[in-house]
Amino acid sequence: MTTSGRTRGFFQTSPRGNTNGRVLLFITTLMVIFGTIAVASASEGQASANGGSTWSIIVHDLIYLGFGAFALYVMTRVRLDRLVKSAPLLIIVGLLLLLAVKAIGVTSSGGKRWINLHVIYLQPSEIFKLFTVLFMAWLIQHHHNELGNWRQLAIWTLPISVGAGLIVIEPDIGTSSVVAAIALTILAVAGLSKRLLGRISLLGVVVFGGYMAYKPYSAKRFFSFLHPNSDLLGSGYQLLQSKIGLGTGGLAGLGLGHSREKWGLLPNPHTDFIFTIIGEELGFIGTLAVIGLFVAFLFAAIRIAQQCTNSVYRYIVIGITTWICVEAVINIASVVGWWAVTGIPLPFFSYGGTALVTELAAVGLLYNIAHDTSRSGDVTIHEHRLTNFRDVIEGRPSARPSGRSVQHQHVRRETPRSL
Template identity: 30%
Template structure:
């Protein structure tokens, strides 16, 4: 335990905690008006996020110390649980419908989004299985294909919610783990072609998906409809300047920008804290990306390497999806900004993922300075 504490990447821990606390501040700022109108006081969303941050912090600490080997051995059971949860989401009367999407499960006052924890379970499973398959990783049928069948099932179940954004996110994370596991290039090319074709097919197979994908390219064609949210995000960005209008002084959050505290919270960050604010947030994600890659290089076991890379790219790809949507560079997918957006399920399970990365960092060899301290 003492050696584990010496090995932990404390710079990474500090950045994760700083971004989570910053997220709490911005949830309070961005949701104050809506909270007052809906609940009679400005603290409703903030207090819920604070409570779930406490839950996430507890899980973060626990997961930082548990046996990752045991977690890997349990991964087939976790995948079975994932499929069951995703199946239950689609059952009428059990799955919770919001905004014409059935993506949540509710048990009394507890409502959560199973696809968020499925992301983590899939990373653990893929890292563990592809580490075990190293002796025959160059054989497609035996070494590459079997876990991809599970991925296809999970992808289709999430697509039915419908949630193409999250399904694509999981597909990309698992695809990267496959790449990092040492699969042959022609196998990677084949899988990438199939994946791109599948995503393209599902994107254009439903009119609403096609409309969402194209609306960000023609935002001003429908300013009161599909383009409304993005146009108001543009206004937030355009009126921000270098230092912004000051914390709490966003105008767009006063009913103009839908989902100001969730998917589009970064628009409020830019409006209130300016370019300096967004660069600071992006800098945090770049630091997590850098440290995650370094940690993967410093551990010996392939399982730990794949686990670190999977979690690292889970967080950074999610940030890219969200920031791309807010800036109009990518379609709006409804994916929250890690550590910052309002949403208890996302925050709790992102902290769980971060705890896994910190756990891996504690399994690096001790440096000479650490050995003598």
């Protein structure tokens, strides 16, 4: 791993990035600006109902945006090798924060998910997503030869399992599902056998079924999207109002700021259902713009992964991309009635405090990786057993590489035992 141009300690000189990093940063900036405008409009009704100024919620959102911008900058300057080495410590910190939620957490909207720091409310489950990405990358780097054994896999991924379990009992099954998706995707791309992936998936289904059996009210709410009309004033009400809002928007919408649903009809219009308000005010065109930005984000992140000359950093890119895109898909599917409403926010758009800060920190990390890749010289790539999906992610050419690419990359490949 090259360390040229770095300073001693945990931080490096300010990176300039490369084209891929700048494109990703530009797309993220567009989403954040779009999201801030959407929150300003969608939060008017809730802010008025709280008895304060109609701008009170957006002011808090801008404060968190400031923290997020700072977190992004810090992550662009952090030394990647030192950050990965600190992953075991970070996952322990994440678990301690989740335990602190159980001890001193604040209950809101039927769940205990936040810690009141008086200045801000901290949501550790959001931070745990980023720590999961880093820990899984570290785990594969140092213990990939042990992960082909079911018992060793269970032991080494125990911190992730415990964290996901603590998040489930908050309760927040949506966020725990995202954590599981991050870990499983990284393991799959690293070459974990289909047999072990199948066992893990089956175990997840059993745990999910047990939770739903233990919490019948949660099960009713979760599966209400299948038959929303059976309880229009109860579990199906939120989805009904969401569909009304999207339908009212039509092609071009009612106009920015002219939503009707945000005035007490649709619960959580500036958080979980921000996509509905965008559709109502800006119409089908506005929703397509949101989806288009996420697709652009996905392709920009894949491009960074393809350019990575270090497999550990590639796993970080894949983990973060999975996190952002899975949340976007779940949120949008929920508000249109294709999936259960689980409280997953729309990344970069929903008002969420800690979520926005950690998402921007993750983007800073992607930018840092893009910069590291652009100035890497001779490096060692640790290859695992490849699947077709990994060929796409890594940009593996179908034909013999050109002499120019070999001459300028000088990549030495080592092939340890696959998972």
